[in-house]
Amino acid sequence: MPELPEVEVVRAGLEPAIVGARITSVQVLDPRSLKRHNALRGDFVGMLTGATVLSAERRGKFMWFPLDTGDALVTHLGMSGQVLLRAVDGAPDRHLRIQLMVSHPVHGELAINFVDQRIFGSMAVDELIQQQIGKPGSPSRTVPSQAAHIALDPLDADFDDDAFVGALRKKSTGVKRALLDQNLISGIGNIYADESLWASRLHGEKPGDALSLAKARELLAEVRSVLTKALAEGGTSFDAQYVNVNGASGYFSHSLNAYGQQGKPCARCGTELRRVTFMNRGSHFCPRCQRR
DNA sequence: CCTCACACCTGGGTGC
DNA sequence: TGCACCCAGGTGTGAG
Numbered sequence: 001m002p003e004l005p006e007v008e009v010v011r012a013g014l015e016p017a018i019v020g021a022r023i024t025s026v027q028v029l030d031p032r033s034l035k036r037h038n039a040l041r042g043d044f045v046g047m048l049t050g051a052t053v054l055s056a057e058r059r060g061k062f063m064w065f066p067l068d069t070g071d072a073l074v075t076h077l078g079m080s081g082q083v084l085l086r087a088v089d090g091a092p093d094r095h096l097r098i099q100l101m102v103s104h105p106v107h108g109e110l111a112i113n114f115v116d117q118r119i120f121g122s123m124a125v126d127e128l129i130q131q132q133i134g135k136p137g138s139p140s141r142t143v144p145s146q147a148a149h150i151a152l153d154p155l156d157a158d159f160d161d162d163a164f165v166g167a168l169r170k171k172s173t174g175v176k177r178a179l180l181d182q183n184l185i186s187g188i189g190n191i192y193a194d195e196s197l198w199a200s201r202l203h204g205e206k207p208g209d210a211l212s213l214a215k216a217r218e219l220l221a222e223v224r225s226v227l228t229k230a231l232a233e234g235g236t237s238f239d240a241q242y243v244n245v246n247g248a249s250g251y252f253s254h255s256l257n258a259y260g261q262q263g264k265p266c267a268r269c270g271t272e273l274r275r276v277t278f279m280n281r282g283s284h285f286c287p288r289c290q291r292r
Numbered sequence: 293c294c295t296c297a298c299a300c301c302t303g304g305g306t307g308c
Numbered sequence: 309t310g311c312a313c314c315c316a317g318g319t320g321t322g323a324g
Contacts, residue, residue: 001317032301036319061318079317080302095302118301120318173295182319190317280297281317297323306314 002077004187005230011063015056017085021102022052033097037124047125060186062147071125074144078120086111098123134158153187154224165216168208176204191259194284196223198258203292204283258284
């Protein structure tokens with residue numbers, strides 16, 4: 001269940017090993033992991049083989065790696081995806097779906113293993129497009145076409161606070177659904193949505209258009225705080241040895257106040273936290289602090 | 293355009 | 309021990 005902090009930890013961990021590397025060979029062990037690859041533009045293996053990686057980028061939960069061919073390798077971890085850096089002669093990983101062999105000028109030969117139990121994640125080669133997004137006056141950006149509809153994340157310097165707050169306060173739908181809407185604000189998943197709602201004392205089913213301006217701003221501030229804290233913890237617990245990059249290492253459960261904490265006392269008021277099913281997924285909240 | 297239900301997936305856990 | 313079932317949830321799609 002990687003969300004923004006976990007994906008960013010993976011991106012940052014991959015960056016030193018993958019930027020400047022040349023892809024020498026590609027093996028697709030399960031074509032279902034290519035569901036976001038548009039084969040009409042070309043063959044996944046053929047478009048990657050021989051290409052050199054220029055940088056490591058992220059927007060929300062999408063990562064991408066621009067190539068010297070002009071396209072980008074796009075990666076989404078979905079629910080259970082991991083990108084593991086391995087020695088070329090390493091033991092095979094369980095649920096390995098795609099393997100890239102790369103040659104790096106400093107680190108030499110490496111295997112990049114895309115591992116994904118549930119196959120909600122994917123790899124793809126996609127075209128990069130130019131896009132105007134974010135606060136008025138923000139510079140134009142390059143983004144894979146398949147991620148063009150994804151909003152900036154709230155840790156991005158060009159994130160438009162006023163536009164988000166305004167749009168949120170026009171939505172009749174519940175505020176949790178709005179937080180999970182990647183077209184409105186990206187990077188938040190079920191865990192950090194529940195954490196942000198708990199921190200701002202909001203019930204997830206409270207309609208967005210019922211929020212005061214101040215409350216909507218407070219929610220955005222709490223979202224930032226929760227994500228920043230999780231990112232900092234992920235950064236510190238992250239093994240500096242890049243060959244151990246492991247996308248599953250996230251979930252800084254010791255700092256969770258709501259998610260998975262049903263039955264435990266609320267850290268604020270002591271009331272027993274509850275879990276209900278909402279939007280086909282678990283929602284965790286304090287029935288006293290977070291009134292509908 | 294907006295809202296929302298649902299399909300897509302696997303394997304760990306539970307109940308019988 | 310085995311088997312059926314439930315559950316975890318990010319994203320894209322299509323219905324209304």
